[in-house]
Amino acid sequence: MRILFMGTPDIAAESLAALIAAGHEIVGVFTRADKPVGRKQILTAPPVKQLAVQHNIPVWQPATLRDGKAEPIFRDLAPDLVVVVAYGRILPPELLHIAPLGCINLHVSLLPKYRGSAPIQWSVLNGDPETGVTIMQLDEGCDTGDILMVERVPIGPETTSGELFDQVSAIGARTLVTAVEKLAAGELTPQPQDDSQATQAPPLKKEMAQFHFTQSAAHIHNWVRGMNPWPAAFFELDGKKVKVLESRLASNENAAPAGTVLALKPLTIACGEGALQLLTVTPEGGRPMAGTAWAAGRRLKAGNSL
Numbered sequence: 001m002r003i004l005f006m007g008t009p010d011i012a013a014e015s016l017a018a019l020i021a022a023g024h025e026i027v028g029v030f031t032r033a034d035k036p037v038g039r040k041q042i043l044t045a046p047p048v049k050q051l052a053v054q055h056n057i058p059v060w061q062p063a064t065l066r067d068g069k070a071e072p073i074f075r076d077l078a079p080d081l082v083v084v085v086a087y088g089r090i091l092p093p094e095l096l097h098i099a100p101l102g103c104i105n106l107h108v109s110l111l112p113k114y115r116g117s118a119p120i121q122w123s124v125l126n127g128d129p130e131t132g133v134t135i136m137q138l139d140e141g142c143d144t145g146d147i148l149m150v151e152r153v154p155i156g157p158e159t160t161s162g163e164l165f166d167q168v169s170a171i172g173a174r175t176l177v178t179a180v181e182k183l184a185a186g187e188l189t190p191q192p193q194d195d196s197q198a199t200q201a202p203p204l205k206k207e208m209a210q211f212h213f214t215q216s217a218a219h220i221h222n223w224v225r226g227m228n229p230w231p232a233a234f235f236e237l238d239g240k241k242v243k244v245l246e247s248r249l250a251s252n253e254n255a256a257p258a259g260t261v262l263a264l265k266p267l268t269i270a271c272g273e274g275a276l277q278l279l280t281v282t283p284e285g286g287r288p289m290a291g292t293a294w295a296a297g298r299r300l301k302a303g304n305s306l
Contacts, residue, residue, distance in 0.1 A: 217274030
């Protein structure tokens, strides 16, 4: 099948690689502009562009899709299908129906739940037991199109957003290839989304990562997992941030006040409900270390209050 692919980050590159491996003809790639990366701000191509160049696939990086310049490119490429994976922009109406099979999108949630840019993170932040990938027909809204195919993905109690991202990227790529095959064979029936069940997954911000030990241990644990790897959940102590990279739920049998150090090996802190083991932390200006080592450096003892 002749496919025009639109995507930018690693998850999109994994899907593009799967389509190439499945033998589809990728007639062109649309992706976002190269960006400065790292401390030296080296101009770097997005992962999708890097993969496309390796396979000699033509690449376009328009600053906008709303100036009318993309439409003639779409028509000249004459794709059977347009596939969109984390491209980063909403397609204007005139581009949605050029390909005979339309435009389909891979979204990493169980739509209509978690429409938006951070569905993986919010599924972990909210402590969901599962998420999934949805292949949908693109329309003029944001993640509102008809559902073509769904694959569910369980979320483990210790799984972080970064780990879940890797899982759904691989599962999403496989599901996308299957969906393309079924769509070409006329084996998929679009199912409208129930808009009344829709929830949003807005992008994360650094200030959202802060937690307080007056909150429940379950909430904090989900925050630690959901904010890992970025922006990393943290609490403040003596005016400085302490990031928590890994935690485990524990009990607070004697109902000690929130913030009380219950144990040092591992470092266990009482919360508003339950308790939490802080297994790996990063003090402000420092490097990741075991919570026990950090507590020893601060000369904390059981019974101290943070």
